[in-house]
Amino acid sequence: MGRRELSERISFRNNAIGGVDIIMVDIEKANAEAINRINRGEPVLKDVKYRHEIFPELDKKTILHAGPPVKWDIMCGPLKGAIIGAIRFEGLAKTEVEAEQLAASGDITFLPNHDFDTVGPMTGITSYSMPVFVVENTSFGNLAYCMINEGLGKVMRFGANDDSVLERLAWIRDELAPAVKVTVAVMDGINLKVLLAKALAMGDEMHQRNIAGSAMFGREFFPALSKTVTDIAKLQRIIEFVAGNEQWFLNLAMAAGKATMDPVRGIEGSTVVTAMARNGTNFGIRVSGLGDQWFQAPVEQPRGLYFPGYSAEDANPDMGDSTIVETFGLGGMVMAAAPAVTQFIGATSVDEAVRYTREMGEITLGKSPHYVMPAMNFEGAPTGIDIRAVVETGILPIINTGIAHKEPGVGQVGAGLVSPPMKCFEDAVVAFAEKYGF
């Protein structure tokens, strides 16, 4: 039987097929529960902590990265570059050469962020001493983590690793993170669901456009910050850094997405995607009814616009955990709500953006009652990607992504559109059929 036919057999759309009716009903019920849990998600920024405080069992020689698991020898350039930087950042090596030797020696353990309630954009490196946002889904009590956004340009998430990159990370660790921690505590948390909804109404899709979210975060954060940081030079540096970064809010949106989607994991019989993530070599998805198994295939090349001086030849393949944003219904899924982003990522028109969002409605099971799109007459974001619908319709989730240079150490060279490989969804459908006896 072909995979599409298999998928249709699993579908409640064919529930007249004899003998499997009971299971059909279970899928519907399981997916309704999945959508219900997504909609009940209440992500709140509660704290900033160092990775070693949260996961003391992970030592300095354990580095968390974006996407599904991947071995050193098949890692892409930027991921290797970021790891070399992280090894130096943690003081495990002095030079790049030493760091690279250590990384290749087998003495460093590489693990996916997703296995530790964590997400990270692009290379997604989360090392021992790095601070992370702590976001609680207050409806379920689970926590999710994401490192603090480093800003644009030469940054570790795009594989850059020189001294300027490590100095910025040290400043984030030593000065910024403690200040954000104290301020968030004084504010008794920051409700990210409200900020996400506001920013969506202001033209952010929360993946390649976070300017409204970042500015709205600043409006709430700066008054409190100015009361907690009494050293004025320090206050200046922090305000300048946070206000100067249009993608500041991305990492908060990602942690919100992870916190929202984690309670959706492990619902028996559910065909809803709970994670999509890429390590620059492979794209992996996870499905609620199939636990923590990754369904992987080689990542694709984003099609997009390049910064002056760069072209598609410089581009690294698709990378990062930031697709958690699309997984919970934002990013490319709500492109219609962010028409200004279309010009940045190379979509041709607003009509195309609307078409993408309408298409996403065909592979999702719900509409968010909270994340609504004013430009679409306040319609809710398409939420809950169904692996069956993807395979049946042939429509893949659309992702708005940044593009890194393929060589380590260069950084971002563009932004564009990409989709997961269909194989991820087809394999998941097969595994689902096997597990549930279709």
Add this chain to the structure above:
Amino acid sequence: MGRRELSERISFRNNAIGGVDIIMVDIEKANAEAINRINRGEPVLKDVKYRHEIFPELDKKTILHAGPPVKWDIMCGPLKGAIIGAIRFEGLAKTEVEAEQLAASGDITFLPNHDFDTVGPMTGITSYSMPVFVVENTSFGNLAYCMINEGLGKVMRFGANDDSVLERLAWIRDELAPAVKVTVAVMDGINLKVLLAKALAMGDEMHQRNIAGSAMFGREFFPALSKTVTDIAKLQRIIEFVAGNEQWFLNLAMAAGKATMDPVRGIEGSTVVTAMARNGTNFGIRVSGLGDQWFQAPVEQPRGLYFPGYSAEDANPDMGDSTIVETFGLGGMVMAAAPAVTQFIGATSVDEAVRYTREMGEITLGKSPHYVMPAMNFEGAPTGIDIRAVVETGILPIINTGIAHKEPGVGQVGAGLVSPPMKCFEDAVVAFAEKYGF
């Protein structure tokens, strides 16, 4: 001849009518020049100054107000309330009773803001010691002024006048204004055209919704502010005040509008509206080819939504210079770009907002090349209201407005939609025909 027929006779659409062809061509050329000047407008916030520094010839007993000229005895409640407050604020009277007596005595001179390059929202009071934003249209070198927004709630622009109102105004005068002045100087000005364009792309229409503009202003302003204000308690107060006011950007948008429209005044043969303003009693418009003459008619009642506890019975008629925002093509004119505002002002749907903006295209002569609406496929804002088109089509400019309580001292009670009276446009058409010999 009826007024509509007269208007059609002036219209270039009827340029086959014998004997007036040469004048027809002049109108087209004059209006093209008007649109050109609007589009070339480059409003930049350059400074903050006290009214008495800019207009030393105006003494403490001269109070500037919104709209066309109006005498004390026919002023509406909130305007009287604000004037009573301003008289106390300037130290001319101790009590409200004394202030009211002085206002009614004939010893106070009331003049329109518009005659002094100034605009002010709602009551629009600009008194002797009040600080104003100084906005330069750098393409033409002209300056425009607008007081600093006081925030929401009980404020003078809505006619409130108790001690808390005056204390806030004193703080704005003594602490906030000097800090903004120094910061703007250090920043070498703030480009309002860029901020207006960005905010429009983020769902502000710049009249009843200024949240994006206010937040984007903060992103640029706070880093510089934290370097110019070294007293941390003062810095806290200023950040809290500016970040806490979603309408902070309104007064900057208004000054930008005034700075943009003033060079459009006095173009011989132009039928473009250069100002629309209300004093709570009358609505007045000015037309480029007719100089500074006001064409007035009694203001109408906004139709809108009321805050809890208030209804249409509490509402004051339409008031304020804030219609300068619509005059240069934003506010109600671009409602389609700000779908979220529709719920606040009582429009029924996004489709209705799109319909309004489309209709405004029928009474305007140009599309802004800079103020574009992403949700309308990046179409430019409808710019340059033509008195002939208004009279011929019967379509009136649509205005998004705040609603004040009709009694002095209460404040804002709602927000809604309103239009100028048709009589203003009809009378302007008659005057135009008389002046230009149709």
